[in-house]
Every structure is written in C-alpha cells, then in structure tokens.
Amino acid sequence: MDIARLKLDETALVAIQVLKLQLELSEGHRVRATHSVEELVTLLEQSLESESDEVRKALVQLIGRLSQRHIVCFEALGIDFLPIKQWATERHIVLSSQS
Numbered sequence: 001m002d003i004a005r006l007k008l009d010e011t012a013l014v015a016i017q018v019l020k021l022q023l024e025l026s027e028g029h030r031v032r033a034t035h036s037v038e039e040l041v042t043l044l045e046q047s048l049e050s051e052s053d054e055v056r057k058a059l060v061q062l063i064g065r066l067s068q069r070h071i072v073c074f075e076a077l078g079i080d081f082l083p084i085k086q087w088a089t090e091r092h093i094v095l096s097s098q099s
Contacts, residue, residue: 001037006070015062016040019047019055026052037077044079060088 008016016033020043023029027050033043047059063071063081071081 003033003035003037003040006037006040006073008070009065012062012065012070015058015065016043019043019058019062022052022055022058023047023050026050026055041074041077041079044074048079048081048084056084056087057093059084060093 013034020031020033023031023043023046027046029046031039031043031046033039044059047055050056050059063084066074075081
C-alpha cells in the first residue's frame with residue numbers, strides 16, 4: 001500500500017526521515033520507508049529492536065507525531081509500541097500523540 005494513503009503530515013514525514021538516518025548511523029541498517037506502508041513497518045520493526053538511545057529517541061519523536069488513527073493502524077499491522085512507550089516513561093521522555 002502506498003504510504004500516501006496514510007495522509008501523514010509534514011512533521012511525521014520529517015520524523016520518518018530522521019528515524020531512518022538514526023537507524024542507518026547507529027545500526028548500519030538502510031531501510032526505504034517513503035514509498036510503501038510495508039517499508040515503514042520494516043523501519044518501525046528494526047527501530048523497535050535497536051538498542052541505540054538515539055534511534056529510540058527518534059522513534060519516540062515519530063510516535064508523538066502520529067495520530068491515534070495511525071497508531072491503531074500500525075498496531076493492526078503487528079507493531080507493538082508498548083516497549084518504546086515504557087522506555088520513554090522510564091526516562092521521563094514525553095510521548096504525546098496527536099489527535
């Protein structure tokens with residue numbers, strides 16, 4: 001499915017690019033995530049597996065820019081955001097989603 005169908009706003013698209021860059025710098029993983037939802041799911045999965053604080057912070061920033069509808073969509077596709085939400089809470093990092 002084309003990523004445009006998600007109707008992500010510009011800040012979420014920028015957050016995806018930042019996450020891609022952090023994952024590449026920290027883990028050496030190069031993932032395309034600008035064309036399809038499947039690519040974006042792969043990026044999210046690899047980011048959730050990362051031990052890098054920089055990747056995790058970028059992931060938290062992306063989650064904060066997603067609407068609740070987007071969160072539910074990704075959860076339906078098998079993405080479990082609970083571990084990153086717990087990580088952010090433990091470090092007192094604010095994780096706020098858009099409406």
